[in-house]
Amino acid sequence: MQELKENNVLQPAMPASWNEDTKAHKFCPGCGHGIILKCLGEAIDELGIKGKMVFGCDIGCSLLAWDFFNVDTVQTHHGRTTPVITGMKRANPDIIGVAYMGDGGGYAIGSQHLFNAAVRGEKITIILCNNCNYGMTGGQMAPTTLPGMKTETTPYGRDVEQAGYPTKGPEMVAAVAPEGAYVARGTIANPRQLKGFIKKALQNQIDGNGISFVECLSSCPTNWRTNAKQTWEFVEKDMAQFFKVGELRTPQPKEG
Amino acid sequence: MADVSLKGEQRVFMTGNEVCAWAAVAAKADIMYGYPITPQNEIMHYWTRLAPKYGKRFLQTEDEISAGFTTLGGVISGRKAFTATAGPGNVLMQESAGMAEMMRLPIVYIIQQRGGPSTATVIYAQQETTLTTFGGNGEGHRIVYSTATHQELFDYTIKAFNAAWTYRFPTFVLGDGYQAKMREPLTIYDPEEKGIKLVKPEPLLGNTEKPDRQIQHLRNTYNTEDELYEVVMKNQRDWDKMAEEIVEWDAKGCEDAEAIIVTHGIVSRAALTAYDQLRAQGKKVGYFRPITVRPFPGKQLKDAIKGAKKLLVAESAYGQLVKLVQHEIFGSTIEIVPMLRPGVGITTEEILEEYNKL
Ligand SMILES: Cc1ncc(C[n+]2csc(CCOP(=O)(O)OP(=O)(O)O)c2C)c(N)n1
Ligand code: SF4
Numbered sequence: 001m002q003e004l005k006e007n008n009v010l011q012p013a014m015p016a017s018w019n020e021d022t023k024a025h026k027f028c029p030g031c032g033h034g035i036i037l038k039c040l041g042e043a044i045d046e047l048g049i050k051g052k053m054v055f056g057c058d059i060g061c062s063l064l065a066w067d068f069f070n071v072d073t074v075q076t077h078h079g080r081t082t083p084v085i086t087g088m089k090r091a092n093p094d095i096i097g098v099a100y101m102g103d104g105g106g107y108a109i110g111s112q113h114l115f116n117a118a119v120r121g122e123k124i125t126i127i128l129c130n131n132c133n134y135g136m137t138g139g140q141m142a143p144t145t146l147p148g149m150k151t152e153t154t155p156y157g158r159d160v161e162q163a164g165y166p167t168k169g170p171e172m173v174a175a176v177a178p179e180g181a182y183v184a185r186g187t188i189a190n191p192r193q194l195k196g197f198i199k200k201a202l203q204n205q206i207d208g209n210g211i212s213f214v215e216c217l218s219s220c221p222t223n224w225r226t227n228a229k230q231t232w233e234f235v236e237k238d239m240a241q242f243f244k245v246g247e248l249r250t251p252q253p254k255e256g
Numbered sequence: 257m258a259d260v261s262l263k264g265e266q267r268v269f270m271t272g273n274e275v276c277a278w279a280a281v282a283a284k285a286d287i288m289y290g291y292p293i294t295p296q297n298e299i300m301h302y303w304t305r306l307a308p309k310y311g312k313r314f315l316q317t318e319d320e321i322s323a324g325f326t327t328l329g330g331v332i333s334g335r336k337a338f339t340a341t342a343g344p345g346n347v348l349m350q351e352s353a354g355m356a357e358m359m360r361l362p363i364v365y366i367i368q369q370r371g372g373p374s375t376a377t378v379i380y381a382q383q384e385t386t387l388t389t390f391g392g393n394g395e396g397h398r399i400v401y402s403t404a405t406h407q408e409l410f411d412y413t414i415k416a417f418n419a420a421w422t423y424r425f426p427t428f429v430l431g432d433g434y435q436a437k438m439r440e441p442l443t444i445y446d447p448e449e450k451g452i453k454l455v456k457p458e459p460l461l462g463n464t465e466k467p468d469r470q471i472q473h474l475r476n477t478y479n480t481e482d483e484l485y486e487v488v489m490k491n492q493r494d495w496d497k498m499a500e501e502i503v504e505w506d507a508k509g510c511e512d513a514e515a516i517i518v519t520h521g522i523v524s525r526a527a528l529t530a531y532d533q534l535r536a537q538g539k540k541v542g543y544f545r546p547i548t549v550r551p552f553p554g555k556q557l558k559d560a561i562k563g564a565k566k567l568l569v570a571e572s573a574y575g576q577l578v579k580l581v582q583h584e585i586f587g588s589t590i591e592i593v594p595m596l597r598p599g600v601g602i603t604t605e606e607i608l609e610e611y612n613k614l
Binding site: 019050051052053054059063066067070071072073074075076077080083084085086087088089090091092094095097112113115116 | 286287289313315317318319321322324325326327328329330331332333334335337351352355359459461462464466467468469471472473474475476477
């Protein structure tokens with residue numbers, strides 16, 4: 001709900017689960033992380049699960065969210081957010097655990113954790129920000145860098161002969177997870193839909209079905225060196241062409 | 257596995273790995289996360305056999321990095337969680353130990369040392385002393401108990417959980433392949449029946465019983481040098497204070513000794529027998545053994561060696577204990593005679609032989 005504060009300035013609606021002391025957030029202007037986290041915050045509000053939440057974030061720009069929410073948070077090592085949240089959930093199945101990471105954290109250094117958590121159907125929610133590069137370390141190639149895309153370590157563009165093709169994470173998780181999984185790919189270009197995916201991913205955990213995984217196509221104008229128009233073009237056209245947005249798995253309806 | 261219970265005191269005949277599993281049950285550990293590596297595998301085998309009977313849980317992870325971090329997750333959820341490993345697995349687990357040092361997480365690791373470096377042998381060594389005491393990119397804010405007997409494996413595993421949850425530093429039980437695999441008699445017991453208070457775990461995050469709790473943010477990344485300085489210095493102060501309270505050692509005959517045999521872990525059993533035999537022959541020999549290799553009983557060692565001329569330091573590694581000793585007695589002019597046998601066991605006879613050459 002938008003409301004007029006004392007000085008008659010229209011305040012944008014903030015999720016109640018946000019930690020207002022740490023806003024405005026620390027991401028670069030135009031960064032997609034903020035939009036994804038806002039969707040997550042609203043989903044937490046709407047599901048009323050703040051008291052049960054544990055939010056885990058990785059190394060990479062996601063670490064800037066270590067005090068982003070007014071919920072219990074653990075910020076861990078690069079790639080290890082999935083096992084930390086897995087360990088918490090296994091030890092206390094009542095928590096709602098979210099592991100939040102970048103494409104580097106999820107698909108490179110932490111890929112074996114993601115793969116195995118998916119295979120085991122860990123009852124946690126993983127939200128992964130795909131911005132086609134390593135943001136925090138200054139724009140190197142990531143598992144998700146598009147063919148031909150220039151980064152600091154692919155200055156002439158990603159050569160797929162040499163570096164392979166971009167990782168399609170949701171497709172991988174959807175292929176290996178047992179029944180009960182929820183897998184989707186959203187985009188910051190469609191926050192309403194993205195929030196819906198995240199909400200379903202949380203609901204799937206609440207229902208105790210299986211693993212929930214949402215990849216979010218996101219922007220990194222700082223490292224892409226793009227202006228506003230180019231940034232949106234890249235997210236909406238280039239990324240969406242390679243990474244198809246939509247739901248890949250939904251939990252089977254329970255019988256009986 | 258032995259069909260015993262923890263009611264009253266029971267005399268049992270077990271392998272060290274079985275002892276560790278029983279000790280974890282006795283310490284009221286809730287959950288183990290693990291990844292197979294020899295020679296610690298049977299800790300998981302026995303734990304998974306005991307687990308359903310005692311309402312305990314287990315997760316076999318995809319590797320030791322994951323075992324370390326899932327165990328940290330278990331600890332953060334407020335459960336007595338532990339893991340066990342050896343050799344290259346110990347190398348991988350050091351990443352989680354670093355986070356435990358930074359965030360003060362009471363994780364318990366059982367290490368059954370094997371040969372090194374790299375994959376080496378799956379049998380025995382003391383080559384993980386340096387790794388276990390100082391294995392991270394920090395100051396080594398941890399507790400390491402080096403056990404020598406099966407009784408100690410039992411006693412110190414229980415103690416490790418208590419120390420970890422009292423002081424909130426990562427805590428290691430440093431055994432080895434011989435201890436893991438051999439069978440010997442010991443007494444197992446319910447610590448609470450013996451009046452040993454078990455420290456209660458509590459959730460650090462996600463206390464779902466208290467939805468209105470004060471929100472906590474745990475992190476291991478800091479923005480400024482000064483911020484980090486404050487955190488590490490506080491940990492150092494806490495560690496120093498804790499060190500005085502928990503340091504343990506064993507010393508015999510050092511008061512009038514001319515030469516003192518210094519060993520840790522299972523080698524100290526050979527040293528103790530050598531000491532007894534030499535004393536029976538009227539030799540002025542001393543025996544000193546750090547039980548906590550971190551914190552190291554440095555003050556105690558310095559006191560012990562005051563009148564002596566030589567230290568015979570024996571270890572199944574190439575100078576890892578020697579380095580600790582040198583550091584702790586810095587300034588002393590006593591002669592150190594090293595007896596270094598990386599990857600192989602040391603017998604009483606071999607220690608006697610070296611002693612007779614002094
Ligand atoms: C073990 C380890 N290796 C490397 C790093 C350096 N590092 C920090 S952030 C990062 C990349 C993060 O990229 P991504 O996960 O895609 O997240 P983003 O910053 O793009 O949001 C790397 C490699 C590290 N912190 N730890
Ligand atoms: S570097 Fe990129 S991903 Fe990181 S905060 Fe800036 S815009 Fe966002």
